[in-house]
Amino acid sequence: MPDMAKLTIAQALNQALEAALMEDSAVVILGEDVGKDGGVFRITDGLFEKFGGDRVIDTPLAESGIVGTSVGLAMAGMKPVAEIQFFGFIYETMDQIASQAARVRFRSLGRYSAPMVIRAPFGGGVKAPEIHSDSLEALFTHTPGIKVVVPSNPYDAKGLLLSAIDDPDPVLFLEPMRLYRAFRDEVPEEAYRVPLGKASVVREGTDVTLIGWGPSMALVLAAADELVAQYDIAPEVVDLRTLTPLDEETIVTSVQKTQRAVVVHEAVRTSGFGGEIAALIQEKAFLYLEAPVLRVTGYDTPYPMTMFEDLWLPDTSQVVTAALSSVRF
Amino acid sequence: MTDGMEMFPLIQRLDEEGNLIGDLGVLSLADLKETYATMRFLRTFDERAWNLQRQGVIGTYAPFKGQEAAQMGAVAALEDTDWLVPTYRDWAASYLRGVPLEHGLFFSKGHPSLGDIPAGKRVLPAQVVIAAQTLHGVGVAWATKLRHEKVATVVTFGDGATSQGDFHEAMNFASVLAVPLIFFCENNQWAISVPLARQMHAETIAQRSIAYGIEGFRVDGNDYVAVANLMHELSERVRNGEGPFLVEALTYRLGAHTTADDPGKYRAIEEEDLWIRRDPLVRLERWLRAQGQLSDEDLAAIDADSERKVEEIIAGFREALDISPLVLFDSVYATLPSTLASQRAQFEARVKEVGA
Numbered sequence: 176m177p178d179m180a181k182l183t184i185a186q187a188l189n190q191a192l193e194a195a196l197m198e199d200s201a202v203v204i205l206g207e208d209v210g211k212d213g214g215v216f217r218i219t220d221g222l223f224e225k226f227g228g229d230r231v232i233d234t235p236l237a238e239s240g241i242v243g244t245s246v247g248l249a250m251a252g253m254k255p256v257a258e259i260q261f262f263g264f265i266y267e268t269m270d271q272i273a274s275q276a277a278r279v280r281f282r283s284l285g286r287y288s289a290p291m292v293i294r295a296p297f298g299g300g301v302k303a304p305e306i307h308s309d310s311l312e313a314l315f316t317h318t319p320g321i322k323v324v325v326p327s328n329p330y331d332a333k334g335l336l337l338s339a340i341d342d343p344d345p346v347l348f349l350e351p352m353r354l355y356r357a358f359r360d361e362v363p364e365e366a367y368r369v370p371l372g373k374a375s376v377v378r379e380g381t382d383v384t385l386i387g388w389g390p391s392m393a394l395v396l397a398a399a400d401e402l403v404a405q406y407d408i409a410p411e412v413v414d415l416r417t418l419t420p421l422d423e424e425t426i427v428t429s430v431q432k433t434q435r436a437v438v439v440h441e442a443v444r445t446s447g448f449g450g451e452i453a454a455l456i457q458e459k460a461f462l463y464l465e466a467p468v469l470r471v472t473g474y475d476t477p478y479p480m481t482m483f484e485d486l487w488l489p490d491t492s493q494v495v496t497a498a499l500s501s502v503r504f
Numbered sequence: 505m506t507d508g509m510e511m512f513p514l515i516q517r518l519d520e521e522g523n524l525i526g527d528l529g530v531l532s533l534a535d536l537k538e539t540y541a542t543m544r545f546l547r548t549f550d551e552r553a554w555n556l557q558r559q560g561v562i563g564t565y566a567p568f569k570g571q572e573a574a575q576m577g578a579v580a581a582l583e584d585t586d587w588l589v590p591t592y593r594d595w596a597a598s599y600l601r602g603v604p605l606e607h608g609l610f611f612s613k614g615h616p617s618l619g620d621i622p623a624g625k626r627v628l629p630a631q632v633v634i635a636a637q638t639l640h641g642v643g644v645a646w647a648t649k650l651r652h653e654k655v656a657t658v659v660t661f662g663d664g665a666t667s668q669g670d671f672h673e674a675m676n677f678a679s680v681l682a683v684p685l686i687f688f689c690e691n692n693q694w695a696i697s698v699p700l701a702r703q704m705h706a707e708t709i710a711q712r713s714i715a716y717g718i719e720g721f722r723v724d725g726n727d728y729v730a731v732a733n734l735m736h737e738l739s740e741r742v743r744n745g746e747g748p749f750l751v752e753a754l755t756y757r758l759g760a761h762t763t764a765d766d767p768g769k770y771r772a773i774e775e776e777d778l779w780i781r782r783d784p785l786v787r788l789e790r791w792l793r794a795q796g797q798l799s800d801e802d803l804a805a806i807d808a809d810s811e812r813k814v815e816e817i818i819a820g821f822r823e824a825l826d827i828s829p830l831v832l833f834d835s836v837y838a839t840l841p842s843t844l845a846s847q848r849a850q851f852e853a854r855v856k857e858v859g860a
Contacts, residue, residue, distance in 0.1 A: 234680075237673040239669060240677045242639075243643065244639050244643035244646060245643060246640050247641060247643015248644070250640065250644060251644040252647060253650065270633055274633055274636065282619040283620055283835075284620040285834070285835040286620050287629070288838065343838035420842070420844070423843055
């Protein structure tokens with residue numbers, strides 16, 4: 176067995192970035208404060224010292240500039256890994272992602288491509304100022320041409336990030352902000368890959384399928400424990416890991432088995448990705464269903480002022496309640 | 505207030521009467537004879553494209569009439585290893601860099617091959633979003649710098665683009681990173697119906713360079729000799745590690761913004777007349793005639809040749825119309841995801857049912 180260390184998500188991501196810089200001289204990391212400071216969450220810690228300022232690059236403070244220059248770098252043969260300091264700032268660069276990076280291959284009929292990764296801390300729960308905590312993944316699952324990847328644990332974080340950097344298409348890589356240092360997992364030392372587009376059945380069960388991604392997996396897993404311990408219910412837990420392209424098969428297979436599903440996300444409810452999952456399930460597993468597909472989500476307000484953040488965000492008890500109402504439907 | 509016109513005097517070598525001010529610089533008489541023939545061919549193409557829209561053969565077309573010298577001069581000094589990052593009106597510039605003019609027709613037809621640049625040609629697909637390509641130009645130039653290549657990159661854009669945030673972010677990134685890039689503004693003085701004076705308060709676009717601590721230049725964009733010479737100098741300088749630079753090429757959109765608007769509604773006929781007299785083609789013709797290098801017979805031969813070449817382009821365009829609608833699904837991702845594969849199958853069935 177190779178060496179296993181107990182790492183946080185933050186450390187696992189740092190290892191992945193270091194491995195990518197070592198493996199491929201075309202890889203460059205760019206963003207605000209990613210150099211000497213190592214990023215505001217220290218995900219690029221130590222990389223500037225190890226690889227120098229031509230590989231780990233502090234840019235001016237302009238998100239459209241970061242992504243737009245990355246598109247140019249990628250079209251000219253580099254592999255940029257851009258950091259957007261907080262996911263809410265992604266609005267500043269919507270055009271460069273949605274109309275540019277995502278369309279390079281399509282616009283040129285495959286003559287050009289934009290293999291690049293846009294990393295951003297994702298989700299709320301850390302009492303950050305306005306626009307720092309919004310879950311905007313559905314803006315990008317609604318954008319053909321870009322892949323959307325959301326790890327929830329250290330092992331996946333490292334393997335998925337390396338796959339994202341290998342990928343020939345642009346990848347939005349969303350890192351669960353409040354889980355960066357919340358727990359540790361065993362993470363192999365070597366540069367392994369976790370394939371994109373594959374969901375993970377984290378826990379097998381027969382009674383209800385709980386579906387989540389990124390930071391929501393923490394409460395989904397806690398809810399699953401509670402359902403088993405207190406209600407003798409065996410939930411199956413699916414961590415999507417990649418939202419685009421979606422692993423429909425794993426979702427449908429699970430729901431055909433359990434006949435019930437609850438989707439959990441922090442994003443606001445209306446037009447959230449949970450609606451897409453619910454639609455998929457009713458299209459592909461309608462006759463298997465014993466209950467409506469339920470959603471546990473944020474509310475249709477802007478992300479709240481942090482005084483009320485904990486109240487606003489989905490919590491474990493809401494997932495448990497939803498699972499129970501599905502099972503008892 | 506900064507006196508931009510004084511700080512950035514208009515660089516001119518061939519005036520509107522066709523008088524040479526100074527010498528030809530790096531250009532030769534033979535260069536100019538060839539340039540004139542090419543410019544006349546491009547003018548013929550541009551006017552035909554306009555008519556093709558009127559005939560319903562293609563959709564909305566953005567003519568470059570009047571801007572030929574600026575576009576041709578912008579790329580005059582580029583080598584095969586250099587990059588051009590163009591906007592949607594730059595078919596003359598792209599053509600000189602190896603992109604067939606069929607692409608201009610594809611673009612207006614909404615043909616999927618519009619951005620399928622021939623392999624090996626370092627030209628990006630025409631950009632629609634105003635100023636978005638300025639950042640791509642910075643990225644491309646930055647890539648060449650990181651790889652220590654001696655390569656020049658030229659990004660082209662209009663005067664309206666200088667109002668966009670992306671332009672300013674691009675100027676800032678480029679100057680901070682010191683990338684080998686030439687920002688080439690085709691200042692045609694009109695952004696659809698909005699004149700430059702409503703676009704910015706500054707006197708010149710060239711003076712924008714001051715704020716970014718880089719060198720700026722203002723050149724007569726209807727004077728091929730001046731533009732080509734300036735770009736020769738600047739291309740060589742960026743290949744040798746200098747840059748970025750900002751070039752404002754003062755020109756004029758002799759036609760409409762696109763086939764979908766009528767300039768008579770928003771600008772004075774006197775202004776158009778003034779710029780018709782400054783036509784880049786006319787001044788080159790005057791000079792060549794004065795040198796005894798262009799006769800009526802030569803002109804007739806150029807026109808006949810231009811017509812023939814334009815007919816070939818249109819024929820090639822018509823042949824290329826036979827393309828499968830299924831290509832829409834094949835370049836969204838490098839590999840077709842299974843979710844999209846099932847949609848492709850549905851679309852294929854629909855194509856069979858409805859007919860392509």
